[in-house]
Ligand code: NIG
């Protein structure tokens with residue numbers, strides 16, 4: 257049997273296979289791909305021949321990384337807001353005064369589908385360079401039916417760069433034209449936006465928080481999304497506690513994200529429903545916030561995923577490896593938890609259990625990294641060192657994306 261692609265004699269591979277202990281570590285191993293599938297994983301001596309052969313000596317292999325929470329499509333700049341926040345203004349104050357998310361909304365409404373896709377693609381090329389194969393992209397900077405749809409269409413256009421998982425986030429903020437009439441906007445989200453975008457999105461998300469949507473409004477929107485056949489997510493317990501994390505879990509949400517103010521009682525509910533906790537240490541850092549309750553999540557057995565939360569305001573972070581280091585330093589994750597957070601648990605957060613690991617039943621995505629200078633081929637060096645690691649080889653669906 258001959259393969260299309262052989263990675264020969266890889267020094268260290270972490271499959272992150274759910275049926276393997278720990279990170280599913282293998283030393284001195286070869287992997288072969290044919291017709292979009294992983295067809296061999298084992299000792300180099302028994303590997304099949306292949307058309308393309310890549311020497312894995314000295315390299316670290318991981319499943320193609322999964323980005324479970326991004327706002328990677330936007331127009332405009334918030335660099336000036338960064339200055340204002342450094343001078344003391346808070347994120348919520350800026351939003352309430354019509355800036356923050358709403359300033360991105362104004363710029364995004366003016367941008368064409370082509371412009372949005374072009375900007376988005378440039379950011380996704382950056383994520384891909386770090387070893388990311390799959391990126392969740394949220395709408396939420398349109399806040400009207402046409403612009404929400406245009407953002408999601410632009411997300412689809414970016415599918416030539418990474419595997420895109422599109423999420424509808426009409427309930428991100430109340431648009432300026434309906435300021436003060438949240439009820440009217442909730443109706444628009446449910447009656448006008450959702451029917452228009454339901455076939456463009458895989459998930460629905462809500463920002464339930466002080467200054468955004470209430471628990472009742474968020475649940476009404478998520479329930480409508482569920483009826484429309486979308487998977488559910490929520491921005492939860494970030495600025496103020498609302499109860500959305502537990503309530504969304506009960507409704508069947510695949511993940512709840514942020515969670516800085518998640519109380520112990522609600523952690524038990526996430527554990528009971530198998531909801532993934534998506535941690536976003538970039539937002540914690542930029543907003544100088546407190547960490548989510550990682551020790552209690554661990555103890556309860558809640559799977560933890562990590563996202564960049566890539567967006568122009570609260571987390572302009574383009575590198576999942578920086579996020580992994582921050583998750584360990586600021587939030588208390590172990591190296592192994594951080595790696596699972598960028599891979600298998602990120603796939604679970606998206607309700608896509610075939611993503612983020614390598615083995616029978618997984619997608620055939622692989623990222624190879626050279627260890628930082630002087631380091632052994634061990635993933636701990638990648639997590640420890642904030643060097644903006646770039647993949648030297650990337651394989652998606654069994655096809656070489658770059659490297660040879
Ligand atoms: O996940 N918290 C709300 N939404 C985003 C921020 C988006 C923005 O600031 O533009 C978040 O942090």
Ligand code: FE
Nearest residue numbers: 325327491565
């Ligand atoms: Fe977000």
